[in-house]
Amino acid sequence: MTALPQTTAKKLGLVIDLDTCVGCQACATSCKEWNTQGYSAPLADEDTRGADPHGPWLNRIHGYEIEDTNGKDSRVVHFPRSCLHCETPACVTVCPTGASYKRAEDGIVLVNPDTCIGCKLCSWACPYGAREYDVQEGVMKKCTLCVDRIYNENFEPEDRQPACVKACPTGARHFGDLGDENSAVSQLVKERGGFDLLPEMGYKPTNKYLPPRAKRDTPQAGIEALPKGDGSAMDRLFKLADRLLSGN
Amino acid sequence: MNPAYSVIFFTTASGAGYGLLALLGLTAASLGQSASLAFVIVSMIIALGLITAGLLSSTLHLGHPERAWRALSQWKTSWLSREGVAAIITYPFALAFGVTWSGLYPAHHAIAPLGLITALLSFSTVFTTGKIYASLKTIRAWHQPLTVPVYLFFALASGASLFLALSAFFMRDSGSVATVTPLSLIALALLKYLYWRAIDRAPRDRTMGDATGLGPNVRQWEVPHTTKNFVQREMGFVVARRHAKRLRGLFYILLLVAVLLELLAITIPLVSILAFCIVFISAWVERWLFFAQGEHIVTLFYGNAQA
Numbered sequence: 124m125t126a127l128p129q130t131t132a133k134k135l136g137l138v139i140d141l142d143t144c145v146g147c148q149a150c151a152t153s154c155k156e157w158n159t160q161g162y163s164a165p166l167a168d169e170d171t172r173g174a175d176p177h178g179p180w181l182n183r184i185h186g187y188e189i190e191d192t193n194g195k196d197s198r199v200v201h202f203p204r205s206c207l208h209c210e211t212p213a214c215v216t217v218c219p220t221g222a223s224y225k226r227a228e229d230g231i232v233l234v235n236p237d238t239c240i241g242c243k244l245c246s247w248a249c250p251y252g253a254r255e256y257d258v259q260e261g262v263m264k265k266c267t268l269c270v271d272r273i274y275n276e277n278f279e280p281e282d283r284q285p286a287c288v289k290a291c292p293t294g295a296r297h298f299g300d301l302g303d304e305n306s307a308v309s310q311l312v313k314e315r316g317g318f319d320l321l322p323e324m325g326y327k328p329t330n331k332y333l334p335p336r337a338k339r340d341t342p343q344a345g346i347e348a349l350p351k352g353d354g355s356a357m358d359r360l361f362k363l364a365d366r367l368l369s370g371n
Numbered sequence: 372m373n374p375a376y377s378v379i380f381f382t383t384a385s386g387a388g389y390g391l392l393a394l395l396g397l398t399a400a401s402l403g404q405s406a407s408l409a410f411v412i413v414s415m416i417i418a419l420g421l422i423t424a425g426l427l428s429s430t431l432h433l434g435h436p437e438r439a440w441r442a443l444s445q446w447k448t449s450w451l452s453r454e455g456v457a458a459i460i461t462y463p464f465a466l467a468f469g470v471t472w473s474g475l476y477p478a479h480h481a482i483a484p485l486g487l488i489t490a491l492l493s494f495s496t497v498f499t500t501g502k503i504y505a506s507l508k509t510i511r512a513w514h515q516p517l518t519v520p521v522y523l524f525f526a527l528a529s530g531a532s533l534f535l536a537l538s539a540f541f542m543r544d545s546g547s548v549a550t551v552t553p554l555s556l557i558a559l560a561l562l563k564y565l566y567w568r569a570i571d572r573a574p575r576d577r578t579m580g581d582a583t584g585l586g587p588n589v590r591q592w593e594v595p596h597t598t599k600n601f602v603q604r605e606m607g608f609v610v611a612r613r614h615a616k617r618l619r620g621l622f623y624i625l626l627l628v629a630v631l632l633e634l635l636a637i638t639i640p641l642v643s644i645l646a647f648c649i650v651f652i653s654a655w656v657e658r659w660l661f662f663a664q665g666e667h668i669v670t671l672f673y674g675n676a677q678a
Contacts, residue, residue, distance in 0.1 A: 213509075
């Protein structure tokens with residue numbers, strides 16, 4: 124049903140560290156690999172060897188640059204973007220069939236591929252671009268938080284995590300219960316000042332982003348001036364060599 | 372937003388169909404049984420035909436049209452579901468109304484209540500269509516108080532124009548609809564002017580910095596994929612401001628010509644058929660522009676500086 128649960132027992136979600144993400148795309152490719160064979164239908168691409176290859180991916184890694192007007196702290200930020208498993212998601216309530224739903228037990232937002240009619244209205248309702256339509260299957264696809272991994276008892280406990288989290292080589296992705304104040308992810312959000320995307324939209328995202336840390340040793344802009352000489356014999360020799368090499 | 376032709380056809384055709392159906396209901400409620408069986412049958416077939424063709428066309432853009440019946444289930448939360456339910460409920464009342472109004476089933480006293488109920492359900496269905504768009508907070512140009520009134524007035528104006536065209540064809544007196552039609556066209560132009568003024572004045576105050584949480588000095592550095600993905604294809608379509616201005620001008624001109632033709636139709640009734648065609652074209656222009664000017668907030672992640 125598209126009516127939202129009043130509360131969810133858990134708020135499972137991701138915490139994404141924008142400071143340590145290096146934009147390697149390992150999370151995106153491992154997501155595609157896992158989810159093309161797991162829950163729902165394969166994530167097939169169109170025109171794979173042609174001029175316009177495209178298809179549903181559940182995780183997209185953007186790159187942004189921040190220009191510090193003082194020229195001290197300009198940087199590139201790699202920005203993974205996927206479903207935030209909102210507490211009050213409009214993508215669920217607009218669904219006319221009930222195929223989109225939010226689970227009461229853990230807050231995961233899912234699409235039932237057997238009842239989705241492929242009207243795409245949920246993708247219009249989502250401000251985060253989290254849903255991508257699968258032309259071949261005629262249904263909407265989205266992040267499942269690897270619901271078929273995290274509860275999979277055939278896996279070792281340490282493998283019961285979303286594929287993207289397992290794949291991240293820098294530990295920039297964390298998975299856990301954000302509804303539990305004492306969980307590792309909640310503590311991390313608290314320590315690092317984790318924030319919501321577009322909180323004013325009112326959808327209460329579960330996933331949190333950790334801001335890039337301030338740089339420690341900020342080099343001054345431009346080339347540093349040469350040290351002043353002390354007038355010693357060695358110093359005069361270097362100055363002579365410098366003049367000869369510079370040709371003046 | 373990408374203007375899907377199946378959805379534009381659906382909203383314009385079913386809008387005209389529901390507008391006509393509502394006016395037939397209201398006319399019958401005030402005048403009683405119709406004198407012309409042919410007029411009733413043809414106009415009811417055209418009204419329900421436009422509605423049905425529109426509804427069928429709207430299922431064409433679905434990934435699984437055979438599952439469309441499931442869309443009737445979530446009326447508690449979804450305006451799209453409510454639209455489906457309202458459309459389905461309208462059918463039996465419209466059919467009962469047509470059968471009594473035509474005199475095929477003699478129930479004289481039932482004509483007025485059935486006509487009124489049919490009119491109410493028709494406008495309710497158009498209302499739910501407008502609400503689907505107006506309720507989307509992600510698209511500022513749609514999340515406007517005038518979105519729903521514009522949908523309702525388009526249904527009324529195009530339905531009224533069609534009513535006049537049919538009356539002219541059957542050489543019937545169109546009664547008060549002859550006055551309602553030009554007035555509704557003028558009201559529509561005015562509403563649309565106010566709507567466009569509202570969306571032009573609405574501040575595009577959400578920035579890439581707000582969307583990403585990375586502050587005011589953020590710029591796109593690298594896109595996540597080499598070709599456009601679904602999100603960009605579906606949500607990234609925005610018409611150039613220059614073209615939008617021209618299309619708005621075209622819309623006003625079409626409505627003005629339609630009003631003049633409807634006035635001319637007072638002496639030469641058949642002109643109203645041409646007037647209806649022009650109103651229908653104006654509906655296409657307006658609906659295409661409605662989509663093409665719908666700037667989605669997700670574009671902020673894809674290089675749009677503000678939305």
